[in-house]
Amino acid sequence: MLVVHVAFECAPIYKTGGLGDVVGSLPVYEAKLAIKTLVMIPAYAWVPRLSTLPGSKVEVLYIDGSRLDKPNKKHDPKIQGPKYAEFCLNVISELKRRGIVPDILHCHDWHTALIPFLLKKRPDPFFKITKTLLTIHNIAYQGKFPVKYFLYPETQQFTELVGDNSKRVNFLKLGMQSADFISTVSPAHAQEIRKGNAGFGLSRVLRHKRGRFLGILNGIDYNVWNPAPDGYVYEKYTRQSVFSGKLTNKVKLQQQLGLTVNKDIPLYGFIARLSSQKGVDLLTPLISELPRERLQLVLLGTGDHKIEKMLNEFNHKNFAPWISVNLRFDEQLAHRIYAASDFFLIPSHYEPCGLTQMISMVYGTIPVASAVGGLVDTIKDGRTGFLLKSTTSESLHQAIRRSLALWENTLEYRGMVARVMKQDFSWDKSATEYVRLYRRILSL
Ligand code: ADP
Numbered sequence: 001m002l003v004v005h006v007a008f009e010c011a012p013i014y015k016t017g018g019l020g021d022v023v024g025s026l027p028v029y030e031a032k033l034a035i036k037t038l039v040m041i042p043a044y045a046w047v048p049r050l051s052t053l054p055g056s057k058v059e060v061l062y063i064d065g066s067r068l069d070k071p072n073k074k075h076d077p078k079i080q081g082p083k084y085a086e087f088c089l090n091v092i093s094e095l096k097r098r099g100i101v102p103d104i105l106h107c108h109d110w111h112t113a114l115i116p117f118l119l120k121k122r123p124d125p126f127f128k129i130t131k132t133l134l135t136i137h138n139i140a141y142q143g144k145f146p147v148k149y150f151l152y153p154e155t156q157q158f159t160e161l162v163g164d165n166s167k168r169v170n171f172l173k174l175g176m177q178s179a180d181f182i183s184t185v186s187p188a189h190a191q192e193i194r195k196g197n198a199g200f201g202l203s204r205v206l207r208h209k210r211g212r213f214l215g216i217l218n219g220i221d222y223n224v225w226n227p228a229p230d231g232y233v234y235e236k237y238t239r240q241s242v243f244s245g246k247l248t249n250k251v252k253l254q255q256q257l258g259l260t261v262n263k264d265i266p267l268y269g270f271i272a273r274l275s276s277q278k279g280v281d282l283l284t285p286l287i288s289e290l291p292r293e294r295l296q297l298v299l300l301g302t303g304d305h306k307i308e309k310m311l312n313e314f315n316h317k318n319f320a321p322w323i324s325v326n327l328r329f330d331e332q333l334a335h336r337i338y339a340a341s342d343f344f345l346i347p348s349h350y351e352p353c354g355l356t357q358m359i360s361m362v363y364g365t366i367p368v369a370s371a372v373g374g375l376v377d378t379i380k381d382g383r384t385g386f387l388l389k390s391t392t393s394e395s396l397h398q399a400i401r402r403s404l405a406l407w408e409n410t411l412e413y414r415g416m417v418a419r420v421m422k423q424d425f426s427w428d429k430s431a432t433e434y435v436r437l438y439r440r441i442l443s444l
Contacts, residue, residue: 003030003438004100006040006091006115007108008084011224012054014047016329017273018218018355019137022185023108025221028056029431035438038100042087045069055223061098063090066154081145084171085155088114096126104438106133110143113175114158120178121161131441134179136172138352139193140200140277143171176205181441182213185353186374190215198350212444216434217377218353219427225338225359232335239421242364243414246339253340257324259296266407267296268400269341269365271334271356272348274303274311274327279347279370282393284310289397292322294404297345298337300326338363343403347388347396351375357385361420366406368399384420 009015011024027037039053043062046069052059065086070079092115095102105127107115116132147167150159162169176182184190190213193199194206206213227245228238234252237245247263254261272278278301287297299311308327315325326333338344344360346369353374357367361378367385369375379385386402388395406413 001103001435001438001442002036002038002101003027003104003106004038004040004095004102005106005108006112008042008087008111010039010041010053010060013041013050013060014044018353019108021221021224021355022137022218024053025219025224025427026431026434027058028053028221029219029427030435031056031058032428033431033435035435038102040091040094042068061094063087063094065090067152077145078149081143081149082152082155084111084143085114085150085158086152088112088118089155089157091115092118092124092127096124101126102130103442104131104133106135107175107179108135109137110141110172110175113143113171113179115175116179117171117174117177118158118161122157131180131444132178133181133183133437133441134175136176136182136184136193136352138277139172139184139198139202140350142173142200142202145169145171173202173205176202176209180212180444181437182206182209183437184213184215186217186377187215188376189350189352189373192350192373214437216430216437217374218355218358219430220355220358220362220425222362222426225362227339227363230335230339232332233339234336235339237339237364239364239418242417242421246342246364249336249340250342253298253336254296256336257298257326258320259298259324260321262296265294265296266342266404267298267340268343268345268368269337269360270297270299270301270345271337272301272346274301274307276304276307277349277351279349279391279396280307280310282347282391282396283345284314285393286397286400287314287319287323290400295400296322296324298324298326298341300328300330300333300337302327302329338365341365342407343368343400345396345400346370346375347391348372348375349391354378358423358425361385361423362425364417364421366403366416366420368396368403378423378425384416384423 007023009020011020030037039060043064067083235248311325314323344365351373371387381387386399
Protein backbone atom coordinates (compact mmCIF):
# COMPACT_ATOMS: atom_id res chain seq x y z
CA MET A 1 0.00 0.00 0.00
CA LEU A 2 1.32 3.46 -0.89
CA VAL A 3 0.08 6.35 1.24
CA VAL A 4 0.96 9.89 0.17
CA HIS A 5 0.58 12.56 2.86
CA VAL A 6 0.05 16.12 1.66
CA ALA A 7 0.21 19.11 4.00
CA PHE A 8 1.46 22.67 4.18
CA GLU A 9 3.89 21.89 7.01
CA CYS A 10 5.97 19.00 8.27
CA ALA A 11 8.30 19.05 11.31
CA PRO A 12 11.24 19.40 11.59
CA ILE A 13 11.34 20.98 8.12
CA TYR A 14 8.66 23.57 8.75
CA LYS A 15 6.29 23.87 11.70
CA THR A 16 3.85 26.44 13.02
CA GLY A 17 1.75 24.15 15.25
CA GLY A 18 0.55 20.63 15.94
CA LEU A 19 -0.15 19.79 12.28
CA GLY A 20 3.60 20.00 11.61
CA ASP A 21 4.28 17.52 14.42
CA VAL A 22 1.70 15.08 13.07
CA VAL A 23 2.88 15.17 9.45
CA GLY A 24 6.48 14.81 10.60
CA SER A 25 5.72 11.66 12.63
CA LEU A 26 2.70 9.74 11.38
CA PRO A 27 4.28 8.71 8.02
CA VAL A 28 7.38 7.46 9.85
CA TYR A 29 5.34 5.28 12.21
CA GLU A 30 3.18 4.00 9.36
CA ALA A 31 6.34 3.02 7.49
CA LYS A 32 7.27 0.85 10.49
CA LEU A 33 4.04 -1.06 9.84
CA ALA A 34 5.29 -2.02 6.37
CA ILE A 35 3.26 0.68 4.62
CA LYS A 36 5.09 2.74 2.00
CA THR A 37 4.66 6.42 2.79
CA LEU A 38 5.66 9.65 1.13
CA VAL A 39 5.21 13.30 2.13
CA MET A 40 4.51 16.22 -0.20
CA ILE A 41 4.86 19.80 1.07
CA PRO A 42 5.28 23.21 -0.56
CA ALA A 43 8.79 24.16 -1.70
CA TYR A 44 8.91 27.34 0.37
CA ALA A 45 12.20 29.10 -0.33
CA TRP A 46 12.81 29.77 3.35
CA VAL A 47 12.82 26.18 4.60
CA PRO A 48 15.78 23.80 4.55
CA ARG A 49 15.20 20.74 2.40
CA LEU A 50 15.60 17.31 3.93
CA SER A 51 15.22 14.49 1.43
CA THR A 52 13.88 12.08 4.05
CA LEU A 53 12.23 12.48 7.46
CA PRO A 54 14.77 12.04 10.29
CA GLY A 55 15.43 8.47 11.36
CA SER A 56 13.50 7.01 8.43
CA LYS A 57 13.48 6.37 4.72
CA VAL A 58 10.25 8.34 4.23
CA GLU A 59 10.89 10.58 1.25
CA VAL A 60 9.79 14.23 1.21
CA LEU A 61 8.85 15.78 -2.14
CA TYR A 62 8.81 19.56 -2.45
CA ILE A 63 6.14 21.02 -4.71
CA ASP A 64 7.06 24.16 -6.61
CA GLY A 65 4.57 26.86 -7.44
CA SER A 66 4.87 30.36 -8.80
CA ARG A 67 2.98 31.82 -5.85
CA LEU A 68 4.43 29.80 -2.99
CA ASP A 69 7.06 32.32 -1.99
CA LYS A 70 4.78 35.32 -1.94
CA PRO A 71 5.46 36.96 1.42
CA ASN A 72 2.31 36.61 3.46
CA LYS A 73 2.92 37.83 6.96
CA LYS A 74 -0.68 38.89 7.57
CA HIS A 75 -2.26 35.81 5.99
CA ASP A 76 -3.68 37.96 3.20
CA PRO A 77 -6.49 35.87 1.66
CA LYS A 78 -5.67 37.23 -1.82
CA ILE A 79 -2.32 35.49 -1.47
CA GLN A 80 -3.33 32.44 0.60
CA GLY A 81 -6.15 31.31 -1.72
CA PRO A 82 -4.31 31.16 -5.04
CA LYS A 83 -1.16 29.90 -3.31
CA TYR A 84 -2.79 26.72 -2.00
CA ALA A 85 -5.03 26.23 -5.04
CA GLU A 86 -1.87 26.15 -7.12
CA PHE A 87 -0.22 23.84 -4.59
CA CYS A 88 -3.10 21.34 -4.89
CA LEU A 89 -3.06 21.45 -8.70
CA ASN A 90 0.70 20.97 -8.72
CA VAL A 91 0.58 18.03 -6.29
CA ILE A 92 -1.67 16.23 -8.77
CA SER A 93 0.51 17.03 -11.79
CA GLU A 94 3.71 16.14 -9.94
CA LEU A 95 2.35 12.71 -8.98
CA LYS A 96 1.50 12.12 -12.65
CA ARG A 97 4.84 13.43 -13.88
CA ARG A 98 6.65 11.03 -11.55
CA GLY A 99 4.29 8.14 -12.31
CA ILE A 100 3.31 7.79 -8.63
CA VAL A 101 -0.14 6.24 -8.11
CA PRO A 102 -1.08 6.41 -4.42
CA ASP A 103 -3.50 3.92 -2.94
CA ILE A 104 -4.42 6.58 -0.39
CA LEU A 105 -3.94 10.30 -0.83
CA HIS A 106 -4.03 11.50 2.75
CA CYS A 107 -4.73 15.26 2.72
CA HIS A 108 -4.39 17.41 5.84
CA ASP A 109 -6.49 20.53 6.50
CA TRP A 110 -7.90 23.17 4.14
CA HIS A 111 -4.64 23.90 2.34
CA THR A 112 -4.83 20.50 0.64
CA ALA A 113 -8.60 19.99 0.62
CA LEU A 114 -8.95 20.91 -3.07
CA ILE A 115 -7.14 17.71 -4.01
CA PRO A 116 -10.13 15.39 -3.33
CA PHE A 117 -12.37 17.99 -5.01
CA LEU A 118 -10.21 18.18 -8.16
CA LEU A 119 -9.94 14.39 -8.44
CA LYS A 120 -13.68 13.96 -8.02
CA LYS A 121 -14.67 16.73 -10.41
CA ARG A 122 -12.13 15.81 -13.04
CA PRO A 123 -11.80 12.02 -12.84
CA ASP A 124 -8.45 10.92 -14.24
CA PRO A 125 -7.81 7.27 -15.19
CA PHE A 126 -4.29 7.71 -13.79
CA PHE A 127 -5.80 7.91 -10.27
CA LYS A 128 -8.41 5.20 -10.86
CA ILE A 129 -7.39 3.16 -7.81
CA THR A 130 -6.61 6.18 -5.58
CA LYS A 131 -8.86 6.90 -2.58
CA THR A 132 -8.77 10.16 -0.65
CA LEU A 133 -8.78 10.73 3.10
CA LEU A 134 -9.13 14.28 4.40
CA THR A 135 -8.02 14.80 8.00
CA ILE A 136 -9.37 17.90 9.69
CA HIS A 137 -6.91 19.20 12.26
CA ASN A 138 -8.82 22.42 12.87
CA ILE A 139 -12.28 22.91 11.41
CA ALA A 140 -12.28 26.64 12.21
CA TYR A 141 -9.80 27.25 9.41
CA GLN A 142 -11.61 26.52 6.16
CA GLY A 143 -9.99 28.57 3.41
CA LYS A 144 -12.95 30.69 2.26
CA PHE A 145 -12.33 32.99 -0.70
CA PRO A 146 -14.18 34.75 -3.53
CA VAL A 147 -13.55 33.00 -6.86
CA LYS A 148 -12.28 36.27 -8.31
CA TYR A 149 -9.07 35.83 -6.28
CA PHE A 150 -8.11 32.90 -8.49
CA LEU A 151 -7.98 34.56 -11.89
CA TYR A 152 -4.40 33.56 -12.61
CA PRO A 153 -3.22 31.32 -15.44
CA GLU A 154 -1.86 28.85 -12.82
CA THR A 155 -5.24 28.41 -11.14
CA GLN A 156 -7.46 28.64 -14.21
CA GLN A 157 -8.26 24.91 -14.12
CA PHE A 158 -9.71 25.41 -10.66
CA THR A 159 -11.88 28.43 -11.52
CA GLU A 160 -13.28 26.56 -14.52
CA LEU A 161 -14.48 23.84 -12.13
CA VAL A 162 -16.13 26.12 -9.59
CA GLY A 163 -17.90 28.33 -12.10
CA ASP A 164 -18.76 31.96 -12.06
CA ASN A 165 -16.56 34.63 -10.52
CA SER A 166 -19.12 36.08 -8.19
CA LYS A 167 -19.19 32.95 -6.08
CA ARG A 168 -17.24 32.23 -2.92
CA VAL A 169 -15.43 28.95 -2.40
CA ASN A 170 -14.73 27.09 0.80
CA PHE A 171 -11.75 24.77 0.33
CA LEU A 172 -12.48 22.60 3.36
CA LYS A 173 -16.14 22.17 2.50
CA LEU A 174 -15.37 21.22 -1.11
CA GLY A 175 -12.81 18.71 0.18
CA MET A 176 -15.19 17.25 2.75
CA GLN A 177 -17.94 16.80 0.18
CA SER A 178 -15.54 15.10 -2.23
CA ALA A 179 -13.22 12.96 -0.07
CA ASP A 180 -13.83 9.22 0.20
CA PHE A 181 -13.43 9.49 3.96
CA ILE A 182 -12.98 12.23 6.57
CA SER A 183 -11.23 12.03 9.89
CA THR A 184 -10.40 14.37 12.70
CA VAL A 185 -7.82 14.10 15.43
CA SER A 186 -9.70 12.74 18.45
CA PRO A 187 -12.89 10.72 19.01
CA ALA A 188 -14.38 13.34 21.40
CA HIS A 189 -13.83 16.15 18.88
CA ALA A 190 -15.42 14.01 16.14
CA GLN A 191 -18.58 13.91 18.28
CA GLU A 192 -18.42 17.66 19.06
CA ILE A 193 -18.14 18.92 15.49
CA ARG A 194 -21.07 16.83 14.26
CA LYS A 195 -23.38 19.26 15.99
CA GLY A 196 -24.04 22.94 16.48
CA ASN A 197 -21.52 25.72 16.50
CA ALA A 198 -18.56 23.43 17.14
CA GLY A 199 -18.62 22.49 13.46
CA PHE A 200 -18.10 26.13 12.40
CA GLY A 201 -20.90 25.80 9.84
CA LEU A 202 -19.86 22.39 8.51
CA SER A 203 -21.68 20.03 10.90
CA ARG A 204 -24.29 19.23 8.31
CA VAL A 205 -21.67 18.15 5.76
CA LEU A 206 -20.24 15.80 8.40
CA ARG A 207 -23.61 14.37 9.29
CA HIS A 208 -24.15 13.60 5.61
CA LYS A 209 -20.95 11.54 5.61
CA ARG A 210 -22.31 9.31 8.38
CA GLY A 211 -20.26 6.08 8.25
CA ARG A 212 -17.43 7.87 6.50
CA PHE A 213 -16.20 10.05 9.34
CA LEU A 214 -14.36 9.25 12.56
CA GLY A 215 -11.79 10.54 15.04
CA ILE A 216 -8.33 9.07 15.63
CA LEU A 217 -6.26 10.46 18.47
CA ASN A 218 -2.89 11.92 17.52
CA GLY A 219 0.24 10.55 19.11
CA ILE A 220 3.45 12.27 20.01
CA ASP A 221 6.91 11.39 18.83
CA TYR A 222 8.94 10.05 21.76
CA ASN A 223 12.14 10.62 19.76
CA VAL A 224 11.42 14.34 19.90
CA TRP A 225 9.51 14.61 23.18
CA ASN A 226 11.31 12.68 25.87
CA PRO A 227 13.13 14.13 28.90
CA ALA A 228 15.73 11.33 28.95
CA PRO A 229 17.58 12.10 25.69
CA ASP A 230 16.34 15.73 25.29
CA GLY A 231 19.28 17.88 24.15
CA TYR A 232 17.45 21.17 24.83
CA VAL A 233 16.71 20.78 28.55
CA TYR A 234 19.11 21.81 31.33
CA GLU A 235 19.11 18.38 32.90
CA LYS A 236 17.90 15.17 31.31
CA TYR A 237 15.81 12.91 33.50
CA THR A 238 13.84 9.67 33.55
CA ARG A 239 10.84 8.44 35.53
CA GLN A 240 13.25 7.43 38.27
CA SER A 241 14.98 10.82 38.49
CA VAL A 242 11.98 12.99 37.66
CA PHE A 243 11.78 14.99 40.89
CA SER A 244 15.42 15.99 41.08
CA GLY A 245 15.53 16.48 37.29
CA LYS A 246 12.52 18.80 37.24
CA LEU A 247 13.89 20.77 40.18
CA THR A 248 17.19 21.50 38.43
CA ASN A 249 15.33 22.46 35.26
CA LYS A 250 13.02 24.76 37.19
CA VAL A 251 15.77 26.61 39.03
CA LYS A 252 17.80 27.10 35.82
CA LEU A 253 14.75 28.31 33.90
CA GLN A 254 13.85 30.71 36.72
CA GLN A 255 17.39 32.09 36.42
CA GLN A 256 17.25 32.27 32.62
CA LEU A 257 13.93 34.13 32.59
CA GLY A 258 14.53 36.43 35.56
CA LEU A 259 11.91 34.82 37.80
CA THR A 260 12.45 34.63 41.55
CA VAL A 261 14.53 31.54 42.12
CA ASN A 262 12.53 29.33 44.44
CA LYS A 263 12.42 25.56 44.14
CA ASP A 264 9.37 25.22 46.38
CA ILE A 265 7.01 27.37 44.35
CA PRO A 266 5.08 25.54 41.60
CA LEU A 267 5.75 26.74 38.07
CA TYR A 268 2.84 26.80 35.58
CA GLY A 269 3.69 26.61 31.87
CA PHE A 270 1.63 27.73 28.87
CA ILE A 271 2.73 27.25 25.25
CA ALA A 272 0.43 27.92 22.32
CA ARG A 273 -0.22 29.58 19.03
CA LEU A 274 -1.83 32.80 20.18
CA SER A 275 -5.26 32.53 18.61
CA SER A 276 -8.63 33.11 20.31
CA GLN A 277 -9.02 29.29 20.44
CA LYS A 278 -6.32 28.93 23.09
CA GLY A 279 -8.22 30.73 25.87
CA VAL A 280 -5.74 33.44 26.86
CA ASP A 281 -8.88 35.47 27.61
CA LEU A 282 -9.65 33.05 30.48
CA LEU A 283 -6.20 33.45 31.96
CA THR A 284 -5.52 37.20 31.77
CA PRO A 285 -8.40 38.37 34.01
CA LEU A 286 -7.16 35.94 36.66
CA ILE A 287 -3.59 37.11 36.74
CA SER A 288 -4.18 39.90 39.24
CA GLU A 289 -6.12 37.47 41.49
CA LEU A 290 -3.61 34.64 41.51
CA PRO A 291 -1.52 34.45 44.68
CA ARG A 292 1.89 35.55 43.43
CA GLU A 293 3.59 34.18 46.53
CA ARG A 294 2.22 30.71 45.76
CA LEU A 295 2.90 30.18 42.03
CA GLN A 296 4.84 31.36 38.98
CA LEU A 297 3.82 31.51 35.31
CA VAL A 298 5.86 31.11 32.16
CA LEU A 299 4.14 31.79 28.85
CA LEU A 300 5.44 31.15 25.34
CA GLY A 301 3.48 31.96 22.23
CA THR A 302 3.17 33.98 19.10
CA GLY A 303 0.34 34.84 16.74
CA ASP A 304 -2.61 37.19 16.98
CA HIS A 305 -1.37 40.74 17.46
CA LYS A 306 -4.14 41.68 19.91
CA ILE A 307 -3.41 38.70 22.16
CA GLU A 308 0.32 39.44 22.02
CA LYS A 309 -0.44 43.01 23.11
CA MET A 310 -2.63 41.78 25.94
CA LEU A 311 0.14 39.50 27.20
CA ASN A 312 2.80 42.15 26.78
CA GLU A 313 1.16 44.06 29.63
CA PHE A 314 2.53 41.35 31.92
CA ASN A 315 6.05 41.97 30.70
CA HIS A 316 6.04 44.97 33.02
CA LYS A 317 8.60 44.92 35.82
CA ASN A 318 5.79 44.64 38.41
CA PHE A 319 5.21 41.13 37.19
CA ALA A 320 8.82 40.23 36.40
CA PRO A 321 9.60 38.12 39.47
CA TRP A 322 6.65 35.80 38.95
CA ILE A 323 5.46 35.93 35.34
CA SER A 324 7.61 35.49 32.25
CA VAL A 325 6.01 36.31 28.90
CA ASN A 326 7.87 35.18 25.77
CA LEU A 327 6.31 36.25 22.48
CA ARG A 328 8.14 34.24 19.84
CA PHE A 329 8.43 30.77 18.37
CA ASP A 330 11.22 29.04 20.26
CA GLU A 331 11.62 25.26 20.12
CA GLN A 332 14.38 25.17 22.73
CA LEU A 333 12.47 27.27 25.24
CA ALA A 334 9.39 25.09 24.65
CA HIS A 335 11.32 21.96 25.65
CA ARG A 336 12.72 23.75 28.71
CA ILE A 337 9.25 24.88 29.80
CA TYR A 338 7.80 21.36 29.51
CA ALA A 339 10.69 20.04 31.63
CA ALA A 340 10.75 22.83 34.24
CA SER A 341 7.03 23.33 34.81
CA ASP A 342 5.12 21.50 37.53
CA PHE A 343 1.73 22.22 35.95
CA PHE A 344 0.70 23.13 32.40
CA LEU A 345 -2.26 25.37 31.53
CA ILE A 346 -4.49 24.61 28.50
CA PRO A 347 -7.65 26.74 28.89
CA SER A 348 -8.67 26.25 25.22
CA HIS A 349 -12.21 27.07 24.06
CA TYR A 350 -11.96 24.05 21.77
CA GLU A 351 -9.13 21.63 21.11
CA PRO A 352 -9.34 19.12 18.25
CA CYS A 353 -6.65 16.95 19.85
CA GLY A 354 -4.01 19.05 21.56
CA LEU A 355 -0.46 17.87 21.79
CA THR A 356 0.76 20.02 24.66
CA GLN A 357 -1.10 18.04 27.34
CA MET A 358 0.48 14.81 26.08
CA ILE A 359 3.95 16.35 25.83
CA SER A 360 3.57 17.77 29.35
CA MET A 361 2.67 14.39 30.76
CA VAL A 362 5.74 12.75 29.20
CA TYR A 363 7.81 15.38 31.06
CA GLY A 364 5.98 14.68 34.36
CA THR A 365 4.12 17.98 34.16
CA ILE A 366 0.48 17.89 35.24
CA PRO A 367 -2.08 19.43 32.82
CA VAL A 368 -4.80 21.82 33.96
CA ALA A 369 -7.09 21.94 30.94
CA SER A 370 -10.52 22.66 29.51
CA ALA A 371 -12.84 19.68 29.22
CA VAL A 372 -13.06 19.78 25.42
CA GLY A 373 -12.06 17.63 22.44
CA GLY A 374 -8.88 15.60 22.69
CA LEU A 375 -8.20 16.98 26.18
CA VAL A 376 -11.12 14.87 27.45
CA ASP A 377 -9.79 11.82 25.62
CA THR A 378 -6.33 12.13 27.20
CA ILE A 379 -6.78 13.56 30.73
CA LYS A 380 -8.62 11.82 33.57
CA ASP A 381 -9.79 14.50 35.99
CA GLY A 382 -8.13 14.11 39.37
CA ARG A 383 -6.02 11.14 38.16
CA THR A 384 -3.81 12.49 35.39
CA GLY A 385 -4.61 16.20 35.56
CA PHE A 386 -7.36 18.68 36.26
CA LEU A 387 -10.24 19.45 33.89
CA LEU A 388 -12.18 22.71 34.01
CA LYS A 389 -15.88 22.36 34.85
CA SER A 390 -16.70 24.87 32.12
CA THR A 391 -14.64 27.04 29.82
CA THR A 392 -14.65 30.14 32.03
CA SER A 393 -12.12 32.12 34.05
CA GLU A 394 -13.83 31.07 37.27
CA SER A 395 -13.49 27.37 36.39
CA LEU A 396 -9.86 27.91 35.47
CA HIS A 397 -9.31 29.59 38.82
CA GLN A 398 -10.96 26.68 40.57
CA ALA A 399 -8.86 24.12 38.71
CA ILE A 400 -5.69 26.07 39.56
CA ARG A 401 -6.76 26.05 43.21
CA ARG A 402 -7.20 22.26 43.04
CA SER A 403 -3.74 21.90 41.55
CA LEU A 404 -2.23 24.10 44.28
CA ALA A 405 -3.87 21.89 46.90
CA LEU A 406 -2.27 18.86 45.25
CA TRP A 407 1.12 20.57 45.31
CA GLU A 408 0.79 20.97 49.09
CA ASN A 409 0.38 17.20 49.46
CA THR A 410 3.74 15.83 48.36
CA LEU A 411 2.72 12.19 48.41
CA GLU A 412 -0.35 12.71 46.24
CA TYR A 413 1.48 15.10 43.93
CA ARG A 414 4.22 12.54 43.38
CA GLY A 415 1.61 9.86 42.77
CA MET A 416 0.00 11.90 40.02
CA VAL A 417 3.36 12.67 38.39
CA ALA A 418 4.15 8.94 38.34
CA ARG A 419 0.74 8.24 36.73
CA VAL A 420 1.03 10.90 34.02
CA MET A 421 4.48 9.65 33.05
CA LYS A 422 3.11 6.12 32.60
CA GLN A 423 0.56 7.17 29.96
CA ASP A 424 1.18 5.82 26.47
CA PHE A 425 0.73 8.45 23.76
CA SER A 426 3.03 6.80 21.26
CA TRP A 427 2.38 7.07 17.55
CA ASP A 428 2.50 3.26 17.26
CA LYS A 429 -1.06 3.07 18.55
CA SER A 430 -2.46 5.85 16.34
CA ALA A 431 -0.52 4.72 13.24
CA THR A 432 -2.03 1.24 13.62
CA GLU A 433 -5.50 2.82 13.70
CA TYR A 434 -4.79 4.86 10.57
CA VAL A 435 -3.58 1.79 8.70
CA ARG A 436 -6.75 -0.02 9.73
CA LEU A 437 -8.73 2.96 8.41
CA TYR A 438 -6.81 2.96 5.08
CA ARG A 439 -7.72 -0.72 4.61
CA ARG A 440 -11.35 0.09 5.32
CA ILE A 441 -11.33 2.98 2.81
CA LEU A 442 -9.76 0.77 0.14
CA SER A 443 -12.55 -1.74 0.59
CA LEU A 444 -15.32 0.86 0.13
P1 ADP B 1 -2.14 23.64 17.55
O1 ADP B 1 -1.98 22.57 16.52
O2 ADP B 1 -3.55 24.13 17.68
O3 ADP B 1 -1.16 24.74 17.36
P2 ADP B 1 -1.23 21.63 19.45
O4 ADP B 1 -1.36 21.54 20.92
O5 ADP B 1 -1.80 20.51 18.64
O6 ADP B 1 -1.83 23.03 19.00
O7 ADP B 1 0.33 21.73 19.04
C1 ADP B 1 1.13 22.78 19.42
C2 ADP B 1 2.58 22.46 19.08
O8 ADP B 1 3.26 23.68 18.74
C3 ADP B 1 3.34 21.87 20.25
O9 ADP B 1 4.40 21.08 19.76
C4 ADP B 1 3.89 23.14 20.93
O10 ADP B 1 5.01 22.87 21.75
C5 ADP B 1 4.26 23.97 19.71
N1 ADP B 1 4.27 25.42 19.90
C6 ADP B 1 3.22 26.27 19.93
N2 ADP B 1 3.62 27.54 20.08
C7 ADP B 1 4.97 27.51 20.17
C8 ADP B 1 5.99 28.52 20.35
N3 ADP B 1 5.68 29.80 20.43
N4 ADP B 1 7.27 28.11 20.38
C9 ADP B 1 7.59 26.79 20.28
N5 ADP B 1 6.68 25.80 20.11
C10 ADP B 1 5.39 26.14 20.06
